[in-house]
Amino acid sequence: MVTRSVEAQAVREPGAVISVAVHAGDPVSGEGAVACLRSTPGITVLPRDRRCEADVLLVTVHQTTEDVICWMERAANESTNPEMRIVLVAETISECHLMRAVTSGLVAFLPREEADRERVVKAIRDNGRDRGLVPEQMVGWLLEQVRMIQRTVLVPNGLTAGGLQDREVEVLRLLADGLDTVEIAQQLNYSERTIKNIVSGMLTRLNLRNRSHAVAYAMRCGAL
Structure with a gap:
């Protein structure tokens, strides 16, 4: 699947340590992600009770269900870090769920079959360099949503x-x-x-x- 970079909102100083909290749909995926990130220079993994402080939330699930999106929205609302962003690893995500995820701080979506260690770490690090990553099709969805908001909300007002x-x-x-x-x-x-x-x-x-x-x-x- 072709991916393109998209602009994010947070910019972090080069070389700064990135704090990451992991939320997984199953214990095995969670333990694997934590072990991978703990051995990566420049990244520190926060315990669950400090999730609200994280620079990046790594969410790794099989399916992006309504419950997953609601969890992401709660996490965004509870965050004490104004620059907190979300990296999502899942098999797929629907168009309506994508828009809600972006509103909650999503800057990168990785299909599970493409989410090897290198890509996940790159997505986390790119969050601090004013870059995000989503599949090409999803860029089209986002652009269409922007055009719709322009037509139906901004221009009329x-x-x-x-x-x-x-x-x-x-x-x-x-x-x-x-x-x-x-x-x-x-x-x-x-x-x-x-x-x-x-x-x-x-x-x-x-x-x-x-x-x-x-x-x-x-x-x-x-x-x-």
């Missing part, structure tokens, strides 16, 4: 892919050009109070620290 409203993008574009509040208000024919409210609402809604952070965010998500 005047939002960009980064959740920015059209007039917020206009304000950010002028901020990026170096204009201040007064100049932006004049340029857009708004009151200064309106400009301040637009910026304040955007910072609060998207949890951005300041105007510079907002401009950087807009550039990263392709709005500018």
